[in-house]
Amino acid sequence: MNANVLRIGTRGSRLALxxxxxxxxxxxxxxxxxxxxxxxxxxxxxxxxxVPLARIGGKxxxxxxxxxxxxxxxxxxxxxxxxDVPSVLPTGLILACIPQREDPRDALIxxxxxxxxxxxxxxxxxxxxxxxxxxxxxxxxxxxxxxLRGNVETRLRKMEEEHLDGIILAAAGLKRLGLMRLISACxxxxxxxxxxxxxxxxxxxxxxxxxxxxxxxxxHHPATALTVSAERSFLRRLxxxxxxxxxxxxxxxxxxxxxTGLVAGIDGRCLLKETVAASLSQAEELGVHLAExxxxxxxxxxxxxxxxxxxxxxx
Numbered sequence: 009m010n011a012n013v014l015r016i017g018t019r020g021s022r023l024a025l026x027x028x029x030x031x032x033x034x035x036x037x038x039x040x041x042x043x044x045x046x047x048x049x050x051x052x053x054x055x056x057x058x059v060p061l062a063r064i065g066g067k068x069x070x071x072x073x074x075x076x077x078x079x080x081x082x083x084x085x086x087x088x089x090x091x092d093v094p095s096v097l098p099t100g101l102i103l104a105c106i107p108q109r110e111d112p113r114d115a116l117i118x119x120x121x122x123x124x125x126x127x128x129x130x131x132x133x134x135x136x137x138x139x140x141x142x143x144x145x146x147x148x149x150x151x152x153x154x155x156l157r158g159n160v161e162t163r164l165r166k167m168e169e170e171h172l173d174g175i176i177l178a179a180a181g182l183k184r185l186g187l188m189r190l191i192s193a194c195x196x197x198x199x200x201x202x203x204x205x206x207x208x209x210x211x212x213x214x215x216x217x218x219x220x221x222x223x224x225x226x227x228h229h230p231a232t233a234l235t236v237s238a239e240r241s242f243l244r245r246l247x248x249x250x251x252x253x254x255x256x257x258x259x260x261x262x263x264x265x266x267x268t269g270l271v272a273g274i275d276g277r278c279l280l281k282e283t284v285a286a287s288l289s290q291a292e293e294l295g296v297h298l299a300e301x302x303x304x305x306x307x308x309x310x311x312x313x314x315x316x317x318x319x320x321x322x323x
Contacts (some may be wrong), residue, residue, distance in 0.1 A: 013043045014223065017074045017083035020048035021159040023181045027209055028087045030184075031107075034227055042223070047083050049074050068094045071212075075101060078213065084220050086212040090205030090236055091178075095244035097212070104221050105211040106236055108229035110180035112207035112257060114140060114200040115191045117167065117182075118174035123193035127151070131173035134166065138274055140176050142253035143200045145276025160185060176200070180207035201255035201270050201281070204239040204248075208232055231260050234291045238267045241295025246271065246303075246311065246318050256298065263288055269298045271307040274314075280305050 018028035032044040051073045070092040077083045134156035141153045213220045235258030242256040256269035272279040282301045286294045
C-alpha cells in the first residue's frame with residue numbers, strides 16, 4: 009500500500025461518482041498530502057438493465073464486484089448507497105463509516121408538476137422498487153405501475169419515451185445531482201416509507217485496515233449510523249432483499265430512537281405497518297423487535313408467498 013494514495017471503488021453512474029467524489033473531496037480537505045483516486049467498477053446490477061431487480065433476485069447486485077476489488081487489493085475503500093448493501097457483509101469487511109444522511113424520502117416527478125393526490129385516474133407511474141409499487145397501489149389501486157430500471161438520466165428519458173404520468177426516485181439522489189427543480193412532490197413516509205438506508209452512504213473496508221479506518225473516522229455521523237443500524241437489523245431479521253416489498257425508517261428525538269417498518273404484498277392489497285421506540289443504546293434490538301411484531305401480525309404469510317423465510321432469532 010502506498011501511504012500517500014487511497015483508492016476508492018465506486019459504481020460508474022453519475023450519482024455513484026458524485027457520492028464517491030464527495031468522499032474524495034472531504035478526505036483531501038482533511039489530508040492535503042493524500043492522493044485519493046476513484047476506481048469505477050461495473051456491477052451486475054449496472055449491467056442488467058432490461059430485467060426488474062426483483063426478477064434477478066439475489067443480494068448485493070450493486071456491491072459484489074466492488075467488495076471483490078477490496079479483497080483483491082485493487083481498492084482500499086468502497087463507497088456505497090446504503091440501500092444497496094445487503095444486511096450481512098462478507099467476513100473481514102465492515103461498514104466503518106456512515107456519513108450524515110441526506111433526505112431519505114421518495115420523490116415524485118410528474119407531468120405538469122402534479123402531486124400524488126392530483127394524479128389522474130389510471131395514471132402510469134414508473135418505478136423499479138416493489139416497495140414503492142406496493143405502497144402506491146395500497147393508496148391508489150387504480151394506478152398502473154410500469155417497471156423502470158436505469159440511472160437517473162435514463163429514467164427521466166424513459167418517462168418521456170414511454171409517456172408515463174410520473175416516476176418515483178429517491179429525493180437524495182436528485183438533490184445530490186442538483187435536480188431538485190424536477191421534483192413535483194416529496195412523498196411523506198406516511199405515504200411511501202423509505203427504503204432501508206435510503207439517503208445514507210456506507211464506507212466499507214477491511215476490518216483490520218487501521219490506515220483507512222483512521223482516515224475516514226471524521227466522516228462518521230453517529231446519529232445516522234444508529235438509525236441505519238436499526239433499519240438494517242429489521243432487514244436482517246426478515247431476510248429481505250430487493251425482491252421483497254418491505255421498508256423501515258428510523259428517526260431520533262433526544263435519546264429516543266423511533267422505528268417504523270412495513271411488509272406488504274406486491275399488489276398492495278395487504279400492507280402491515282408498525283412503529284416501535286426505544287433508547288439509542290437499543291438500536292439493533294429495536295429492529296428485531298419491530299420485525300417480530302410484524303411477523304406476529306401476519307408478515308410471515310406475506311413473506312412465505314414470496315418464498316422468503318425470515319432468519320431464526322440469533323442467527
